[in-house]
Amino acid sequence: MGRIFKERTSVDQALKLFLEHISALKKTEEISLETCAGRVLAEAVISERNVPHYRRAAMDGYAVRASDTMGASPTNPVMLQLSDRIEEGSTIWVHTGAAMPEGTDAVVVVEDTSTTGNLVEIRAQVYPNRNVGQIGEDIKKEDRVFEEGHFLRPCDVAVLASLGFDRVKVFEKPVIAVIPTGDELVSRKKSVGVPPPGMVLETNGLMSVLYVKKWGGIPRYLDIVPDNPDSIKKAIESNLDADMIILSGGTSVGKRDHAPEVVASLGELLVHGIGVSPGKPAALGIIHNIPVVCLPGYPVASLVALYFFVRPGLRKLAAIPEAPELILKRRLAAKISSKIGYVNFIRVVFEGDRVRPLTGAKSGVLSSVAKADGYVLVPENIEGYEEGEEVDVFLIE
Template sequence: MTDRRQFRDLVSPAEARAAIDSLDLAPDPETVPLDAARGRVLAERIDAELDVPGFDRASVDGYAVRARDTFGADEADPIVLDRIGTVHAGAEPDVEVQEGTCAEISTGAVLPPGADAVVMVERTDETDAGIAIRTSVAPGDRVMVAGADVAAGSRAFGPGTLITPREIGLLSALGVDDVPVRGTPTVGIVSTGDELVRPGETLHSEAGQIYDVNSYTIAAGVEEAGGEAVLYPHAGDDYDEMEQLLVKAADECDLVLSSGSTSASAVDVIYRVIEREGELLLHGVSVKPGKPMLVGRLEDSAYVGLPGYPVSALTIFRTFVAPAIREAAGLPEPRTATVEGEMAVRERYSEGRTRLMPVGLVEDGSGDTLVYPVDKGSGATTSLVEADGIVEVDADTDYLAAGETVGVQLFSPDVRAPTLLGVGEDDPALSRLLDRLERPRYLDVGSRQGRRRLRDGVPDVAVVSGPSDRDTDAVDLGGWTREWGLVVPTDNPAGIDSLADLIDRDLRFVNRSTDAGLRASLDAELDRLADRRGTDRRDLTDAVDGYELTVKGFESPARKVIGGAADAGLGLRATADALDCGFVPLGTESVRVLADPDRTDKPGVVALDDAIESALDDVVANLAGFDA
């Protein structure tokens, strides 16, 4: 905990960009085969080395003629020519067209010597005397002369041309099978932290292990930006091990990125390696998140240290690093990398440094894009998929007003606003309905938060359960009921048969948070029990061991029970059923889907309404305790 670095001289985001720009990530150009050239960028100008077509070419099926032999021919008075042979496409002509003769010719075939025009077959007849030509043609008619499409020596492509299918087409026509392209920057990714385990390996939660989120995420970001990602085995916090790994990565890659360590000591080790073995250009940027960013050089490579929290790492990568990789690869920023929208709510901010604010997108009833802040704390990986991009807020901005237009840098060019934004209670029937929609987003913030957010005008729908005042002017799209109660171990070994048991006996309980509709149903039931006992709810809940122990998901209490950490948990009969637990029923609550009245015509809301109408019976059919 000693030797903690202070970030005394934070630089501005613009200075950080300049520092990264000063690193040269661009590898040497290379040559790739044509069938691997899509998405690459030409390293140099390409001039046509040959004429296209390479020969005078018939552009229709018909007869190759000497134009002057056809002068005067018309429908009424055809001229008859001797057919002396046939020229097929892809064959060298073995005939010469002389006065009074013609050669049958296919589209694309070489115009035979002597001929200077083609008569299309539709204007001819085969007769016993020969081929009757019913039209006169001029020299060059129905002939594409050599080089008419592309002339040898002409400029075909400039350097920097992005190769899409159509460029592949012209390169094919020119016979270019080795394509000189900008090199692909290789980006080494070093994740640090003793607690990290790669997905696919065994996770020991009891030892504080977590899955390494940044390595694959940043690798995917690198590849999306046109780089090639190289993953290195994760390093511990030992100086020698870290130095060896970073130097190896620097030897092998154009850019080295580190991330993943959340401990100050590991950051410090990296810091010392870069400072001693390379050159540290900056340490600390006046930006939130991302303050502890490092930029430097190591061997002949560039180095950027990303923050450890996934959203922070992706944000800093998106803002500072991806543009540099694109630039090195010669790729333009995709047109879809940014969108504009209006702030859905007012957002205050004044911390004296630039804020890279994670935001979500939602379309309002008119199809306009609204932008809302997603702030779950940088440690939350769920922010990754709940945010669509970031809004860069200047250090001297005090607040963004509702309705203010902002630019959003999307996390990926492929990101777009969801078709439906729902918030509220988590519920297994709802999950199945959502599966039937295209690209919905659902935030399980609980019924209470759901109602509040719907009133604030951000989401399209809120899904709520439990007792409610129905004080909103939301449109009710329908709903279902679900049986709730206590999830207990299989066969209910403790013989729990009512809520009173939790109060009167020595049992360990697991609750849901007050945002959950299910919790509101429990509290209402406790109120009734308190009434019957002539006391108040607080007296009862004080007697419940674990009443204050709340967990997040609708299955979480049941999972605590299964894990032996509790004797009973608040939950659904459907959950008890799915997880093979026992169940003590306490009631049935209603789940309602409420829509913002201005969004009922939005396609995603209509689709949800349709799904409730058409699929709800199916959906609840095999969910125990559910009723449509």
């Protein structure tokens, strides 16, 4: 009953087609600053105050009238009287961040002074505003601090706190339904000991759930669905309130592979068969404007489809802005062979300043990913790389 791969779509074409059918959700919620790191602002932030809101000492030292330090040097120090108020010839100790005392306009750093009783020897001349932070030096009132769509980092949250915010409006996280399928799967919750031959513990769904959470979604982890078209259809229809659906398993062309056909019967199957190795059986579809990703059953192929399609699809749903991926340049410690016509996902490990491809890293060997430090993508028109060639290495999240 399986569907034959009549054509193979390139990775770039498949992703472009998939993303064209996805729109940002734009549903919003207000959350506390303590929980907003990693979220996306749903409105611009305009400052309602100056930061700092007072003139402050930028260094530990002595607040002075700059005019009282004229000509001061190590060989010609000026003596000032330590006091709790400023008059001509006096000074006040201040620490970093303290409000500048009335009448002072500069700070002499402590390294340029020495004290004897109530006398302070000033060994450097300072000018007005030296070592002084001005009102609004960091942020001025009515400054546009962040735009809508800004991805909040912990340092950004600290800025919001300095502006007096307690809560902030962000876009809601998309809900991603993860549906594991397969007669051969055994639930980890129900398993006792080692499964019998031909049966395996369900792990791809768990991996999908954890990546969904890491990438900014809210996973909905469903029970295992058998390899039955009606059961798969019912599971999908029961989760059409989700923002994306991931079907794990049942995507190839065997008699028990029904996921793509079920997606086609309920909506539109955009792609089935993608030029990536491992990961060719992956399928992409749309059901009632809900994006659907069908992951292959082999663990590494499943991971590749998660990286290539679930992650960018989820980010578009969540309105998470594009960010450059960290790419390391390394030379190969051994030759890489690849399959022409496919983007090849090659797992590698670091060896000093080089990387070595893992041997025996088949698509069903999940531990090869855990052992790998990163991966190299060999384009479909290149037949591998030679030892010593420089390649781009992507880190495995």
